[in-house]
Structures are given as C-alpha cells and as structure tokens.
C-alpha cells in the first residue's frame with residue numbers, strides 16, 4: 591500500500607490520481623490508514639471492497655461533481671472492516687477538504703462577510719458547472735458554510751490532541767492561547783459564539799500544524815474523533 595502526498599495538486603488532479611491508484615488489484619490498491627481504527631494494529635490490511643461516491647469541489651468559481659472511489663479494508667488481526675478516506679476528503683463530507691476549510695476561513699476571518707457572501711464570487715453565486723447543453727441552476731448553498739463551522743467547532747478532541755502534539759514539538763508555541771474571537775454581529779447566542787470561536791481556534795491550529803508537520807491535520811484527527 592502506498593500513500594503519496596498530492597497536496598500541491600488541484601482537487602481534480604488529486605481525485606484522478608487517487609482513482610488510478612484505486613484501480614489496482616488487491617493489496618496493490620492505494621491505502622492511507624496506517625493503523626486499524628478498532629485495535630490499532632498496523633497494516634497491511636486485507637482488501638474488502640470499493641464503492642463509488644460523488645465528491646463536490648470548487649474549481650475556478652464553479653462547483654464540480656467528481657467521481658471518487660473509496661476502498662474498504664479488513665484488519666487482519668481483529669477483522670474489523672473500515673473505510674479508508676483519502677487525505678483530501680473529510681469523512682462524511684460532501685465537498686473536498688480544501689473547499690470546506692476555504693469557506694470556513696473566508697467567513698471567520700472577514701468580519702463583514704455574511705454566510706450568503708461567502709458562497710458568492712463577487713456578485714455571482716458559486717454555481718454548478720453545467721454538463722453538455724443542460725442549463726444548470728444549482729449553486730453552493732450558504733447553509734453549507736454554517737454546517738462546516740458547526741462541524742469544525744465540535745472537533746474538541748482534535749483541538750486538544752493537535753495542541754498537545756504541537757506543544758511537544760515546539761514548547762514555545764502559543765497555539766493553546768489563541769482566543770479565536772469572532773465579530774459580535776455574527777452570533778445571536780452564547781452557544782453559536784462558542785461554536786464559531788472553537789472553529790476559529792481549530793483553523794489557526796490547522797495552519798500551525800501544516801507548517802510544523804508534513805502530514806495533513808485532517809482526516810487524521812477527525813477519524814480519531816469517532817467519525818469513522
């Protein structure tokens with residue numbers, strides 16, 4: 591099983607590369623997870639099956655729907671079957687990881703930006719790319735931004751473990767002191783304020799993580815927080 595860092599490529603290129611490696615037979619198929627999700631035994635794992643799903647991504651101000659192959663593997667020690675998500679996808683998320691993180695960052699770091707403005711490019715909505723002669727009227731929905739923030743803001747185990755590992759590596763890091771304050775007009779109650787603040791703390795942590803370590807922050811921590 592081989593995992594290759596493709597993070598400098600576009601999502602379309604990463605998906606194509608991943609799908610090509612997925613077409614290989616048996617244990618030649620690309621695998622990302624190094625330890626069993628249940629018993630922590632190291633791989634290699636036995637190939638189980640593969641299924642196809644749609645993955646949405648923003649490419650040049652349009653939403654494109656890509657076909658993504660996802661493998662399942664069986665642990666040779668405890669026989670647990672698990673889904674192996676490539677690093678550019680967050681488990682159970684419809685858009686690729688960079689789209690979710692880009693939307694969250696756009697909204698959180700621009701005080702005057704609303705949810706609706708976050709899903710527009712200038713005055714135009716981020717629409718789906720039409721295929722053939724069909725007219726395509728669907729566009730990225732502003733609730734996607736809120737759902738992304740809700741998910742990020744709930745990743746407290748990821749925030750805690752990420753901080754702990756960064757502080758071990760770099761004791762002078764201030765990652766645990768980032769407040770993540772958000773403009774007051776962006777929330778109406780303390781619960782929303784907390785969600786947005788925690789999402790912003792996590793975004794700052796991800797930036798520091800990816801400057802410190804070669805490995806992507808997600809899906810490593812999301813997977814360990816019970817999303818798989």
Ligand SMILES: [Zn+2]
Pocket residue numbers: 626627628629630631665666667668669670
């Ligand atoms: Zn196992």
